[in-house]
Amino acid sequence: MAVGVAALLLAVAAFLGLGGPSGGSSSLTGTRNDTAAPPVPGVVPAADELPLSSTYTTVEEAPTDVGTGTTDGTVVHPLRETPVRDAPDGTAIARMGSEQFGDTWLPVIGEQGGWLHVLLPSKPARSTGWILAADVKRATTPYVITVHLDSKRLELVKNGTVTDTWTVGTGKPSAPTPAGRTFLLGAFSDSKQKYSPVILPLGTHSPTHDSFGGGPGTVAIHTWPSSDVFGTATSDGCIRVPADALEKLTEVPLGTLVLIDER
Amino acid sequence: MNRKKLAGAGAVAIGAATAVTALLIGSTVAVADESGPASSAYGIAASGLLKIAPTPYVESKDGEPAHSELLKLEPNKDLSVGVLTVDALGGAARTSVAEVNVLGLLKADLISTSCQDGKGALEIINGSVLGQKLPEHPISGQSIDLAPLLSLTLGDETRNADDSITVTGIEVKVLSGNTDRNAKLTDEQKKALPGLANLLGVQLPPAPAVVGDVLDSLTGALVGDNTLQKITIGSATCGAWHDGGQGSAEPTPGDHASNEPSAPASDEAPKPEVVQANLPVTG
Numbered sequence: 001m002a003v004g005v006a007a008l009l010l011a012v013a014a015f016l017g018l019g020g021p022s023g024g025s026s027s028l029t030g031t032r033n034d035t036a037a038p039p040v041p042g043v044v045p046a047a048d049e050l051p052l053s054s055t056y057t058t059v060e061e062a063p064t065d066v067g068t069g070t071t072d073g074t075v076v077h078p079l080r081e082t083p084v085r086d087a088p089d090g091t092a093i094a095r096m097g098s099e100q101f102g103d104t105w106l107p108v109i110g111e112q113g114g115w116l117h118v119l120l121p122s123k124p125a126r127s128t129g130w131i132l133a134a135d136v137k138r139a140t141t142p143y144v145i146t147v148h149l150d151s152k153r154l155e156l157v158k159n160g161t162v163t164d165t166w167t168v169g170t171g172k173p174s175a176p177t178p179a180g181r182t183f184l185l186g187a188f189s190d191s192k193q194k195y196s197p198v199i200l201p202l203g204t205h206s207p208t209h210d211s212f213g214g215g216p217g218t219v220a221i222h223t224w225p226s227s228d229v230f231g232t233a234t235s236d237g238c239i240r241v242p243a244d245a246l247e248k249l250t251e252v253p254l255g256t257l258v259l260i261d262e263r
Numbered sequence: 264m265n266r267k268k269l270a271g272a273g274a275v276a277i278g279a280a281t282a283v284t285a286l287l288i289g290s291t292v293a294v295a296d297e298s299g300p301a302s303s304a305y306g307i308a309a310s311g312l313l314k315i316a317p318t319p320y321v322e323s324k325d326g327e328p329a330h331s332e333l334l335k336l337e338p339n340k341d342l343s344v345g346v347l348t349v350d351a352l353g354g355a356a357r358t359s360v361a362e363v364n365v366l367g368l369l370k371a372d373l374i375s376t377s378c379q380d381g382k383g384a385l386e387i388i389n390g391s392v393l394g395q396k397l398p399e400h401p402i403s404g405q406s407i408d409l410a411p412l413l414s415l416t417l418g419d420e421t422r423n424a425d426d427s428i429t430v431t432g433i434e435v436k437v438l439s440g441n442t443d444r445n446a447k448l449t450d451e452q453k454k455a456l457p458g459l460a461n462l463l464g465v466q467l468p469p470a471p472a473v474v475g476d477v478l479d480s481l482t483g484a485l486v487g488d489n490t491l492q493k494i495t496i497g498s499a500t501c502g503a504w505h506d507g508g509q510g511s512a513e514p515t516p517g518d519h520a521s522n523e524p525s526a527p528a529s530d531e532a533p534k535p536e537v538v539q540a541n542l543p544v545t546g
Contacts (some may be wrong), residue, residue: 050424055542075532080403080420080428092424098404102538135422139532175545188540198537199544206545213543220544237545253532 053084053094053122053129055185055201055218061086061093062120062127065181067109068259070144074108075255076116076136084129088115094122096131101186101201105139105255109181119183121203123216126180141253145184145221147239147260149177152231154221154241156248164248169229169240175208177219177237177260184221184249184256196222198250202258206237221249221258297326297353300427300502302378304356306347307336311437311492313462319349326353326504341366341458342494354504355379358432358497365435365494366458368393368413376418376432376497380504383430385418385497393451412452412459412474413437425502432497437462446474462492 051057063086083092098104100121110117114134120127144157149170156164171177182204189198199222206217217237224230224240241249301324305317315338321329329351337343345362357377364370371390377383383403390397393409401417408414416434423429437459448456448471456477460467471477 080422082422083424101540101542102536105532132422132426139530141532171545184535186540187535187537188542189537190541191539192541193543195546199542201542201544209545212545215543215545218542218544222544235546250537251534254535255532 050083050092050095051122053096053120053127054100055121055203055205056216057094058123059084059094059120059127059129060124061091062122062124062129063087064124065109065119065126065128068181068261070257070259071107071109073140073142073144074138075105075141075253076108076118076131076133076138077103077105077255078131078136080135082131082135084120084131085115086129088112088130090130094120094129096120096129101188103254104185105253106203107183107255107257108138119181119203121185123205125178125204125207126182139253139255141256143252143256145249145252145256145258147177147258148263149179149233149260150263152233154239154245156245156252164245166242166245167231168242168245169224169231169235170233171206171219171235171237172233175206175236176233177235177239178204178207179260179262180204182219182258182260184252184254184258186254187250195225196246198222198246200246200249204260209236212236222246297504299326299354299504300423300425300500302351302353302356302427302499302501304349304351304358304376304378304499306333306349306358306360306497307344308495308498309342309493312464313338313342313492313494315494317498319347321349321351323351323353323356328352339462341462344496351499351501354381354501356499356501358499360432360496363390363496365496366437366455366462368409368455369415369433369435371397371433374432374497376430376499378428378430378499378501381426381428381502383418383420383428383499385430385432387417387433412448412455423500423502427500427502429498429500431495432499433495435492435494435496437492437494447472448474448477 051059053059078096078098081095081097084094084096085091086093106118108116108118114132115130116133117128117130120129142159146155146157152168152170154166154168155162182202185201185203187198187200193199199220201218201220204219206212206219209217211217219237221239221241223243223246229240230242301322303322305320307315308317309315318336319331319333321331323329332348335345336347343364344360347360349358350356355378359373359375361373363374369392371387373388375386385401387397387399392407392415404419405417414436419431419434421429456467468476
């Protein structure tokens with residue numbers, strides 16, 4: 001035991017950076033180690049080695065969403081940081097945290113056993129992954145938002161019925177709004193972006209702007225100071241909506257599907 | 264089936280600390296003819312200007328009990344902890360840290376962090392930060408923002424790639440780089456600055472008024488996610504051990520509410536809360 005104690009003292013002292021700030025010293029007044037197992041440096045959970053799936057990151061290994069339709073409205077909020085896998089009980093490819101813009105909610109597009117297939121907020125477009133059902137809180141959203149790029153119309157659908165329709169602005173040909181199935185990722189105010197009191201980032205990105213204005217090219221729904229942009233394809237990918245549309249869309253739960261098509 | 268009490272894994276009782284934490288995991292857990300992810304625990308770690316590797320640290324890969332303890336750790340007069348005990352075995356891990364004092368701002372008689380069969384628990388006895396009482400059984404991941412000087416996260420849980428859960432007792436972040444540089448320092452925070460300087464080994468201006476004055480004297484010192492210093496008190500990692508369909512052990516007292524089984528999709532999702540953020544979007 002005496003050897004074990006001495007070894008532990010030395011090991012601990014070595015890890016404390018004793019030559020560091022302010023000449024601080026450690027004071028180990030006693031120790032005992034029944035297992036003779038010294039402290040192990042660099043204790044890092046394996047999950048830390050995986051990228052966090054967020055609007056700022058890319059998860060190349062993420063399976064691509066092939067669906068285009070609605071779901072039963074199930075959305076989930078991760079209660080703890082949890083691995084994202086490429087299949088049920090498959091390989092871990094990323095981590096999903098519980099917050100990005102406030103609480104994170106993700107739409108569920110499939111379920112198998114104790115695993116949920118969700119859309120991801122990270123690049124590339126239409127990224128998906130599988131997370132443990134035990135790590136999330138479930139809820140349902142009655143809403144779906146549809147965006148028709150050609151007709152430049154946005155529809156708010158509640159319980160299968162279109163409740164509101166607005167003419168909106170979309171991305172210009174050189175920076176189009178990407179078609180596909182995505183979701184409401186957050187709702188935030190940004191004092192540096194005066195054009196809209198609230199910005200609703202989506203879980204998708206511009207296909208042409210890998211970065212934009214210092215951001216990662218996140219596509220969002222927001223309003224615009226002048227109404228002449230509505231009905232035009234003049235944005236850099238975002239969906240510009242009238243103020244009354246933004247007001248209603250800000251009430252829609254996060255995780256709600258946003259279905260963008262070419263019609 | 265060979266089962267043991269985790270509380271009994273440590274052969275040495277160290278006064279009240281061990282007695283209290285023994286209550287945290289009193290139910291039986293599997294150790295021998297079962298299997299699952301490795302368990303581990305440590306009492307304290309720090310990264311930033313002051314570095315402390317996880318100490319003391321134990322790990323159990325095969326389910327056999329592992330135990331370690333230190334009677335005191337005081338790398339600096341402004342950071343001290345008393346008795347630290349750590350235990351790990353199949354499907355369970357626990358650590359308790361007594362007599363915690365961080366800069367005189369965060370104090371607790373005991374911080375016990377435990378994990379059993381993939382469920383975490385945290386108990387803080389007589390804890391306070393800047394004079395504000397800490398909850399005995401915090402909600403998992405509860406944050407306390409004492410900007411600009413400190414921010415605390417209590418009982419945060421992470422699912423690891425091997426399906427184990429890591430429960431972090433208290434994570435203290437000192438002078439997060441994301442704080443408002445123009446935020447005024449309160450009198451209590453000003454009183455803590457000499458200790459902060461001593462802890463980090465830096466010279467601070469004689470009479471800083473705002474957080475920017477402090478940060479300016481620490482240029483280049485920010486690490487990781489723009490936080491000057493992180494201190495973790497208590498970490499326990501464990502996963503569910505399979506025992507041929509016998510089910511898991513009983514929940515531990517103080518289990519986080521977030522560990523409830525995933526409920527059917529019946530509740531309507533909440534309306535979003537508009538938060539403050541800075542993300543340039545595609546306009």
